[in-house]
Amino acid sequence: MRAIIAGGAVLSYHLGKALISKGYSVSVINPSETDCAWLAERLKGVIVRGDASDPSILDDAGAGQVDLLLALTASDAANLVMCQLARQRFGVPRVIALANDPANAELFPRLGITDVVSLTQSIAVMIERQVGFDEVISQLPLAGGQIVVTEIRLTGSSPCLGRSVHELDLPSQSLIGSVVRGSAAIIPRGAFRLEAGDRVLLLASPDDLGPALRALTGETP
Amino acid sequence: MYVVIVGCGRVGARLATSLSAAGHSVVVVDSAAANLRALPPEFSGFTVKGDAGDADVLRQTKLDRADALVAVTRDDNLNLLVAQTARALYRTPIVLARCYDPEREDVYRTLGVETVSPTSLTVMAFLDLLEPPRKR
Numbered sequence: 001m002r003a004i005i006a007g008g009a010v011l012s013y014h015l016g017k018a019l020i021s022k023g024y025s026v027s028v029i030n031p032s033e034t035d036c037a038w039l040a041e042r043l044k045g046v047i048v049r050g051d052a053s054d055p056s057i058l059d060d061a062g063a064g065q066v067d068l069l070l071a072l073t074a075s076d077a078a079n080l081v082m083c084q085l086a087r088q089r090f091g092v093p094r095v096i097a098l099a100n101d102p103a104n105a106e107l108f109p110r111l112g113i114t115d116v117v118s119l120t121q122s123i124a125v126m127i128e129r130q131v132g133f134d135e136v137i138s139q140l141p142l143a144g145g146q147i148v149v150t151e152i153r154l155t156g157s158s159p160c161l162g163r164s165v166h167e168l169d170l171p172s173q174s175l176i177g178s179v180v181r182g183s184a185a186i187i188p189r190g191a192f193r194l195e196a197g198d199r200v201l202l203l204a205s206p207d208d209l210g211p212a213l214r215a216l217t218g219e220t221p
Numbered sequence: 222m223y224v225v226i227v228g229c230g231r232v233g234a235r236l237a238t239s240l241s242a243a244g245h246s247v248v249v250v251d252s253a254a255a256n257l258r259a260l261p262p263e264f265s266g267f268t269v270k271g272d273a274g275d276a277d278v279l280r281q282t283k284l285d286r287a288d289a290l291v292a293v294t295r296d297d298n299l300n301l302l303v304a305q306t307a308r309a310l311y312r313t314p315i316v317l318a319r320c321y322d323p324e325r326e327d328v329y330r331t332l333g334v335e336t337v338s339p340t341s342l343t344v345m346a347f348l349d350l351l352e353p354p355r356k357r
Binding site: 053054055056075076077078080081084085088089101103104107110111 | 276298299305306309328
């Protein structure tokens, strides 16, 4: 598998390293000579200096042969254009765009770029996770951050222990999608009672996530 | 006609002034207040200061009521983003974007964005002067 990464040097380096460790050949595109030299010293990949929304630079980075393009620059316009060029001109099968402006996370799918990472949403979710809730194990924003899937381990102090799902005061835009108890994965109905040690998969809108987490964990971040 | 012009450089300002003088309603957007202030007195339209890549700024131009949008900032990518936003979100009937890079322009023609490339136009103009069309 081959991938092109266009974005800031530090982000490109760490993502590049992660992809290389998964067996990818990686090309990084960066406009700065200093950044390119820094990357070339550290990363076992091809470093191309230039503007990644320029078709000839994409070509130099091997866009004709890659399986994946990650457009992660600070310019949403550049990210959109390089994804569209990669698709239309080079036939890259998978393109992922960073949307720095949350409004573009909604716009890009309407312009044919369906895989969008919303920076603001992702960071907001991660910060919420860091500052609060010890019981949260992992979190995944979906659909441009409109839905957040959160994995929570219920401890002995959770206020919801022994209560059934329908007795919980969960906000309307939240739902317990699944509970993992021991090795069993359960899709809980209203009468299902929660126990300490349960791993709960919560689906919630960003607005209702906080109240739903408080109902499940009893914590106030 | 109600025309939104994005970018108030030399091209944007002259286009806005000509359209305005011809009796059209014109709104010009630019992130630099100095560019908007430099519009000549003949320009009788409105101005919006802000980054056209920002959805709120575009909304302020009342793009939903516009007959045409022309994106002529110095940034090809921004022009292409704004043009596609106008088409997809506002259903603006006429959408035109300047694109300096002729190679980028080819791709956007296939995506249905109408573009004007000053690079191609300049090359053609020089070729015509160097060897008039009938001799080629």
